[in-house]
Amino acid sequence: MNLEQVRALAAIVDTGSFELAARSLHLTPSAVSQRVRALESSVGQVVVRRTHPCTATPAGAVLVRLARQVELLEEESRDLLGITRAEPLALRVAVNADSLDTWLIGLLDAASTWPDVRLRFEVADEDHTLALLRAGQVGAAITTESEPVPGCRTFPLGVMRYLPVASADLAARFTGPDGVVDWAGIPGLRYDDRDDLQEHFLAARGSEAETPASQIPSAAGLRAALRAGLGWVLVPERTVEDELAAGLLVTLSDDVVDVTLHWHVWKVPSHRLDRLNEAIARAARDGLGPLPGGARGM
Amino acid sequence: MNLEQVRALAAIVDTGSFELAARSLHLTPSAVSQRVRALESSVGQVVVRRTHPCTATPAGAVLVRLARQVELLEEESRDLLGITRAEPLALRVAVNADSLDTWLIGLLDAASTWPDVRLRFEVADEDHTLALLRAGQVGAAITTESEPVPGCRTFPLGVMRYLPVASADLAARFTGPDGVVDWAGIPGLRYDDRDDLQEHFLAARGSEAETPASQIPSAAGLRAALRAGLGWVLVPERTVEDELAAGLLVTLSDDVVDVTLHWHVWKVPSHRLDRLNEAIARAARDGLGPLPGGARGM
DNA sequence: CGCTGTTACGATATGCGTAATCATT
DNA sequence: AATGATTACGCATATCGTAACAGCG
Numbered sequence: 001m002n003l004e005q006v007r008a009l010a011a012i013v014d015t016g017s018f019e020l021a022a023r024s025l026h027l028t029p030s031a032v033s034q035r036v037r038a039l040e041s042s043v044g045q046v047v048v049r050r051t052h053p054c055t056a057t058p059a060g061a062v063l064v065r066l067a068r069q070v071e072l073l074e075e076e077s078r079d080l081l082g083i084t085r086a087e088p089l090a091l092r093v094a095v096n097a098d099s100l101d102t103w104l105i106g107l108l109d110a111a112s113t114w115p116d117v118r119l120r121f122e123v124a125d126e127d128h129t130l131a132l133l134r135a136g137q138v139g140a141a142i143t144t145e146s147e148p149v150p151g152c153r154t155f156p157l158g159v160m161r162y163l164p165v166a167s168a169d170l171a172a173r174f175t176g177p178d179g180v181v182d183w184a185g186i187p188g189l190r191y192d193d194r195d196d197l198q199e200h201f202l203a204a205r206g207s208e209a210e211t212p213a214s215q216i217p218s219a220a221g222l223r224a225a226l227r228a229g230l231g232w233v234l235v236p237e238r239t240v241e242d243e244l245a246a247g248l249l250v251t252l253s254d255d256v257v258d259v260t261l262h263w264h265v266w267k268v269p270s271h272r273l274d275r276l277n278e279a280i281a282r283a284a285r286d287g288l289g290p291l292p293g294g295a296r297g298m
Numbered sequence: 299m300n301l302e303q304v305r306a307l308a309a310i311v312d313t314g315s316f317e318l319a320a321r322s323l324h325l326t327p328s329a330v331s332q333r334v335r336a337l338e339s340s341v342g343q344v345v346v347r348r349t350h351p352c353t354a355t356p357a358g359a360v361l362v363r364l365a366r367q368v369e370l371l372e373e374e375s376r377d378l379l380g381i382t383r384a385e386p387l388a389l390r391v392a393v394n395a396d397s398l399d400t401w402l403i404g405l406l407d408a409a410s411t412w413p414d415v416r417l418r419f420e421v422a423d424e425d426h427t428l429a430l431l432r433a434g435q436v437g438a439a440i441t442t443e444s445e446p447v448p449g450c451r452t453f454p455l456g457v458m459r460y461l462p463v464a465s466a467d468l469a470a471r472f473t474g475p476d477g478v479v480d481w482a483g484i485p486g487l488r489y490d491d492r493d494d495l496q497e498h499f500l501a502a503r504g505s506e507a508e509t510p511a512s513q514i515p516s517a518a519g520l521r522a523a524l525r526a527g528l529g530w531v532l533v534p535e536r537t538v539e540d541e542l543a544a545g546l547l548v549t550l551s552d553d554v555v556d557v558t559l560h561w562h563v564w565k566v567p568s569h570r571l572d573r574l575n576e577a578i579a580r581a582a583r584d585g586l587g588p589l590p591g592g593a594r595g596m
Numbered sequence: 597c598g599c600t601g602t603t604a605c606g607a608t609a610t611g612c613g614t615a616a617t618c619a620t621t
Numbered sequence: 622a623a624t625g626a627t628t629a630c631g632c633a634t635a636t637c638g639t640a641a642c643a644g645c646g
Contacts, residue, residue, distance in 0.1 A: 602644090605641100608635105608637075609635095610635080612631105614629105614630090614632100615628100616627105616630100617627075619624100620623100620625085
């Protein structure tokens with residue numbers, strides 16, 4: 001198996017097209033096409049879907065992961081040999097939007113001092129982060145599932161607590177004299193159409209959850225809408241602590257939603273990954289709630 | 299960094315010479331020499347000592363490990379793609395002689411059913427197994443130290459118990475009427491010149507251990523010499539259970555030497571390594587004593 | 597019809613083998 | 622001297638680029 005050809009495949013999946021891949025490899029599109037052709041004939045399977053953007057087939061995903069892991073090993077060796085490359089290595093990490101908006105910010109401070117890596121966060125739904133990891137597209141992922149992934153190490157990060165909040169006046173408008181919220185009537189907000197957390201919350205409260213919630217796929221936008229009284233939303237506790245204390249926002253219920261987050265990462269020996277693991281664990285310790293079933297470190 | 303060149307280096311270290319490496323790569327010695335030359339000029343360091351046999355320099359060791367780990371990843375990908383190569387992959391493991399003679403035999407039964415790997419045991423002194431692992435020469439090692447190796451995973455295996463034994467008549471000859479053994483007088487046996495276990499045992503008993511022990515670097519030979527009454531020796535308990543029960547051999551003291559063994563293995567995602575880890579853990583569970591400080595699984 | 601991937605074909609250059617040379621024992 | 626690594630050199634072939642072609646939106 002020719003690893004240069006595998007690299008070409010990875011570049012295509014990275015850039016999304018043969019043309020951009022050729023540019024990044026300092027080659028012509030023709031050469032890239034020929035490399036992929038040779039690779040496909042050697043493995044006997046189609047490795048890339050010629051779509052826009054180009055995507056890896058299941059067979060291609062295996063090879064993409066191979067390319068990335070070899071790249072990591074190679075950089076590790078280069079470090080040990082004292083050969084420093086000009087460009088830092090890209091570490092792709094799949095995360096959910098809420099994490100990136102909240103506790104992962106603590107990681108960025110640490111990461112800013114790493115000269116040899118460039119973090120590439122792929123924001124995805126919690127379910128989809130695992131798919132990206134399986135596909136070899138990312139080297140690590142934050143998930144809600146602790147189900148292990150082949151070739152990966154897993155450790156629990158902590159609990160992210162969501163509170164049902166709304167602006168004080170909106171809450172007052174939809175709260176009865178008995179202090180019970182009219183869940184079916186109060187307008188909802190949500191980040192994107194994959195946000196099933198809120199639907200579960202509503203379903204558990206008898207509301208059939210067909211409430212057409214406003215959709216604002218921006219953390220800042222969502223908070224602004226929240227403050228403006230456009231609707232209620234389940235948000236990470238940390239993001240609204242100040243507003244709650246100031247009385248601008250109120251919780252609609254004492255119930256909370258606790259989501260346990262897990263870290264999955266390639267089992268490849270790399271000090272870059274080790275350092276990332278440590279920093280992630282630290283950021284989680286600082287920014288997430290403790291684990292439910294007794295403390296277990298990494 | 300050209301991985302074909304790195305492969306050539308690994309082949310040289312494997313075979314011990316440029317010529318044999320060329321044969322194994324289906325090339326001429328000239329081509330191998332040129333590859334190494336190109337590699338050395340690209341990393342700016344000498345990677346192999348032109349001795350007999352050829353050995354890797356520190357820089358070369360880094361690259362050899364890279365080659366082996368990439369090979370493992372590549373095979374893993376090939377498995378996932380359903381491409382089975384003709385020749386199984388060589389997994390190199392550094393072990394101490396005693397383990398290979400005793401509890402590791404249980405592993406061989408399991409390993410015989412693996413069509414895709416060929417185990418290559420490198421027998422070495424316990425201290426040297428770690429060196430082989432660090433050098434990238436082997437992918438896993440059994441050691442007496444739990445000190446972690448960068449890029450490796452470690453778990454404890456269990457305790458190997460050594461008994462001081464001798465033939466019944468030799469024991470009788472060097473045991474006083476008070477039942478105390480004349481450690482300074484009784485002749486000793488040992489496997490090889492690295493066997494410091496016995497010297498420690500003697501030193502702890504006041505004997506200054508300059509006893510010129512007979513040296514028999516063969517497990518079968520050592521046991522034959524033991525039965526023949528040539529000397530006493532510290533041997534793994536399991537190897538002499540039957541003879542002790544039959545009264546052919548006797549223990550010279552109730553004191554035992556317990557050595558805790560540890561497993562170190564590359565942190566590379568490979569189902570071959572995972573399977574090996576499991577089998578090792580199982581063999582250790584069956585063939586070694588339980589861990590001293592409370593049971594902790596892998 | 598423009599965009600992007602593929603193919604045909606000529607050009608080049610990487611890298612091999614042959615054979616002579618050098619070093620080491 | 623013999624063994625094994627290196628080097629000089631010519632050559633083959635893999636691989637690239639150019640340019641024409643094809644599929645698709």
